[in-house]
Amino acid sequence: MQQETGLQRKLAALFAADVAGYSRLMAADEEFTTTTLAQYREIMDGLIAHYGGRIANTAGDSVLAEFASSVEAVRCALETQEALRHRNDTLPEDKRITFRIGISVGDVIERDGDLLGDGVNIAARLESLAAPGGICVSSAVRDQIEGKLTLQVRSLGNQRLKNIPRLVRAYQIGAENGAQLSALTVLKSRLRGRGTGMALAALLCVGAAAGVAVYHHVWEGGPTDGVSAARDALDRQALEAAAQKAIAERDIIRTEAFGGHDYSVVHTDGGSWAEADAEARAMGGALVSITSQEENDFIVGLIREEEALWEEWKPGHYTGPWIGLLRQPGAQAPAEGWIWVDGAPLRYTNWYEHQPDNQGGNEGVARFHHWGDDRPPQWGDASGLEQARGYIVEFE
Incomplete structure (x- = not known):
């Protein structure tokens, strides 16, 4: 419901992605990293659109997108990691750019196209738990994809996430x-x-x-x-x-x-x-x-x-x-x-x-x-x- 303040609340699946070791890559070869990251972002952005997502916030090497469906968010994450893995296979190990991806579902506030709220924060914290090239999801996402996607799912147990007052149960999927x-x-x-x-x-x-x-x-x-x-x-x-x-x-x-x-x-x-x-x-x-x-x-x-x-x-x-x-x-x-x-x-x-x-x-x-x-x-x-x-x- 649109409010007079210009804020809109809604339920969404949140997709947060960030480059593992970005500072090290930039320090080693800034020009190559910037060019390659732009190419990888083209792949990721295209897949987000393909699966019905919308990119809400970006900052440097990070991406936040929203999806109406947890299933589509996870499918997008899996295909993104697989596509980028094939691109990385052609590069020397010290030049490879790998993303971590975290996915949560929750009530968020939209303000001028940006997304705010606990769901966003949890997705970002889950992303930091994922292995490079991996995907980490909340228990709510795991429950919503069960029976719809055939995946290897491994529990990471209850996590105490920074600035989140409650424990969040996390799961690693797919790329593990x-x-x-x-x-x-x-x-x-x-x-x-x-x-x-x-x-x-x-x-x-x-x-x-x-x-x-x-x-x-x-x-x-x-x-x-x-x-x-x-x-x-x-x-x-x-x-x-x-x-x-x-x-x-x-x-x-x-x-x-x-x-x-x-x-x-x-x-x-x-x-x-x-x-x-x-x-x-x-x-x-x-x-x-x-x-x-x-x-x-x-x-x-x-x-x-x-x-x-x-x-x-x-x-x-x-x-x-x-x-x-x-x-x-x-x-x-x-x-x-x-x-x-x-x-x-x-x-x-x-x-x-x-x-x-x-x-x-x-x-x-x-x-x-x-x-x-x-x-x-x-x-x-x-x-x-x-x-x-x-x-x-x-x-x-």
């Missing part, structure tokens, strides 16, 4: 399989480049309980394969069980970007390092590898104030989330033999004083600890059989 395969390809390339002698195979498993596709990585190698040997020393049965577990129950409480990578903070009711490792890889990422003070400070900023991640182990000592650090079997001293889950050696450390100490002779993985003083959380070694209330996943 392509994103996971891309992550596996990158990881294989990195491992080969380091000369670790590892071979990484991906076995597609169907998690019946979750109804989604996940990837279980099988690590193979000889005696020098440090990651494989360290994993074999953990509880293999727990690792297998975790790889099959429904990710839908996990609560992803923070997702932020740093240095061209995406990081998600996952809250659990308790889980071993092996379970966290398997779940992170099933999501298409890996437990975080922290390689600089700047990255460590960023991670600490994500987790320090999240009370759900911390458990008081003894007065003034709190144990926190898992990180992707593990110790190769056979290392003699507690500080020796530590590597990251991707096989990278340990060149930067942020151990708390007297850590690692390999207490009990079985502390072969690492997590954040906080000793309740003014210092920020630091690392400590731990047993793989301990339980943690969360972990941090890093996505390439």
Whole structure:
């Protein structure tokens, strides 16, 4: 209904798109990025019109469009990501422009052609949760497309979105399989480049309980394969069980970007390092590898104030989330033999004083600890059989 103020309220499906790593692309080659983005926008704008959408707001690398139907909004997003993926396949990896897309449905206000309201804000926040080249939708959109589109749908759990007062359940659809395969390809390339002698195979498993596709990585190698040997020393049965577990129950409480990578903070009711490792890889990422003070400070900023991640182990000592650090079997001293889950050696450390100490002779993985003083959380070694209330996943 048109009001005297010139404002119009309506229900709409909101489509928010944004370029992943736009600032980095512009800094590397401003002219190429500007030209290529204009070409990609022509493709996206044409598909939005084809599916009955209207572009409402644009700013630099971002697009906001409205659709009368959630089904048409999702169809447009899927075709857009597929069309741009084919264009990106012809470009060097560092030149590729990938969009994240978020879709919500809600009551919005239209003012002079622009759209305002909670639905718009939620779509923008969902877009930031999507993997590059991926699509993230709200539970309302997921419900509306059910039975109308045949898609792989994976729950990201309840999300605490910035400036949104309530939890929003989010789902990743469609492009997630392509994103996971891309992550596996990158990881294989990195491992080969380091000369670790590892071979990484991906076995597609169907998690019946979750109804989604996940990837279980099988690590193979000889005696020098440090990651494989360290994993074999953990509880293999727990690792297998975790790889099959429904990710839908996990609560992803923070997702932020740093240095061209995406990081998600996952809250659990308790889980071993092996379970966290398997779940992170099933999501298409890996437990975080922290390689600089700047990255460590960023991670600490994500987790320090999240009370759900911390458990008081003894007065003034709190144990926190898992990180992707593990110790190769056979290392003699507690500080020796530590590597990251991707096989990278340990060149930067942020151990708390007297850590690692390999207490009990079985502390072969690492997590954040906080000793309740003014210092920020630091690392400590731990047993793989301990339980943690969360972990941090890093996505390439």
